[in-house]
Amino acid sequence: MTGNISEAILESNLADMPQLKGSLFEGRCLRSRLLTLLTWILASLAAVPLLSIIYMLVVKGGSRINWETLTALPPAAFEFGGGIGPAIIGTLTMVAIASSISIPLGILAAIYLAEVAPHSKLAQTSRFLAKVLTGFPSILAGVFVYASLVVVMKTYSAWAGGVALAVLMLPTIILTAEEALKQVPQKMKDAAYGMGCTRAQVIGRVTLPTGLPGVITGVLLAVAGAAGESAPLLFTALFSTYYINGLEGLSEPTSSLSILIYNFSGMPYDNQIELAWTASLVLVMMILVLNVLARVLGRRKY
């Protein structure tokens, strides 16, 4: 009896209750799930090119990774063996030259843009030009340095190659470092001023250290980008089959991984083609290591 009554109450209430149970196959739900699936598939697709490139490089170039390949001079036409040692050293040297030019200049410029006079005419102009320069065809950086350095020095050189890479790194460093420095909250800078810091002390003790992870990320990404460039080196460093020979060697044509890949991959000899694959693998590994470093060093410490 009582059961019947409560059931009756329940039933009468059910009619007025909001319907909260959804159906999975109702149009609205179905569309939402399909869209989720689509984004998932497309996100996975984005990883496919990089993974397949790395896979191919490991398959085709992995077998030649050994001490000889990493250190020996490149082989002549019908020679067997040989390696890519000078190219590795050449790339590292030119990236080092480029970094030692572009990192200090870029960070100082970023400090001006972010802190010293962000709204000045000069800042607006150079910010705009830096943005234009990021989309600049890299081969034109090579042509520019060819005209301004190679022609004047009357020789292709590691210096010229380094300067050309610096031209390409500079805008990336300026813009990412500016962004990183701008992220430092104004209230922290106010605190520093309130403690009796001069502007230089605020920048040196608070803004730069706080923004440093972001700055490092930008710098390493620029370095990684420069390490893989080939076009600007064609007109500046050219190529060589020998190691850089001391400081004077920096004023002579210099080998690099990217140009070695370009040269060797077009040759009709299996040995050279194999070395080109190995060089590609080494180059990708170098860039990968730099990227991982960027992630690790870019992590906030405090």
Add this chain to the structure above:
Amino acid sequence: MTATEASAKNEAAAWSVDQQKIVMDCQLRRIFYGDFLAVRDSILPIEKNKITGFIGPSGCGKSTVLRSLNRMNDLIPAFRFEGSVHYHGQDIYDKAVDPVLVRRYIGMVFQQPNPFSMSIYDNVAFGLRLNRYKGDLDERVEKALRSAALWTEVKDKLKKSGLSLSGGQQQRLCIARAVATEPDVLLMDEPCSALDPIATRQVEELMLGLKEHYSVALVTHNMQQATRVADTTAFFSVDMSQGGRTGHLVEMGETRQVFEDPQAVLTKEYVSGEFS
């Protein structure tokens, strides 16, 4: 207008300060941001080892006044100051005075807790290192953290980030950072406005302890806070008569007198909650 003038006279009669006890004698004639007149005609003596509270409705310029007292406003390009702020016999707005040095003697605690993204230790040691302090850094850091009532909570995690603390702890860390260099005067700009009631009470108790060694000027939008901690209260109001929103001092006196027996009509209306 008549109310303000009358109040100024009354106030002068009701309240007089011993000149010997004044650490900062602030004669603010006019403070501009560009063409905008933000504050006019306010005379504020800040007494030694006392807490001077600044109260008033929003936009009455009490923060502007506070930030003028250690030349923080100089960082705002359009800021212009007319008047004088005498500190130990020197006008801090004198041309020969370096604002950076002023701020080393007149410290500041801000509305939002703003520790640096460094360890707790480095936050407190910041000012000492800035001033190239030669003595025992650990000792001074501990002393500062103790006087900010934070030492027991953080003594085992001095290497941890200052930003890992709770809001109330962060604000006490900022106070520790400000007192580590032992400034003369401490300017506090609504230091509790971002804190919950418990943290607020802790900071208020802290302020009462601080006045033993420091002279404190405190901006607060909370009248209860003023009655709880301020020895002297300055009431600011806004007048729209000259086309802008210009703040000015209406009345200043012992806190109890300002709240219980206000001399000016504006003060009376404000403290009794008739407008805000």
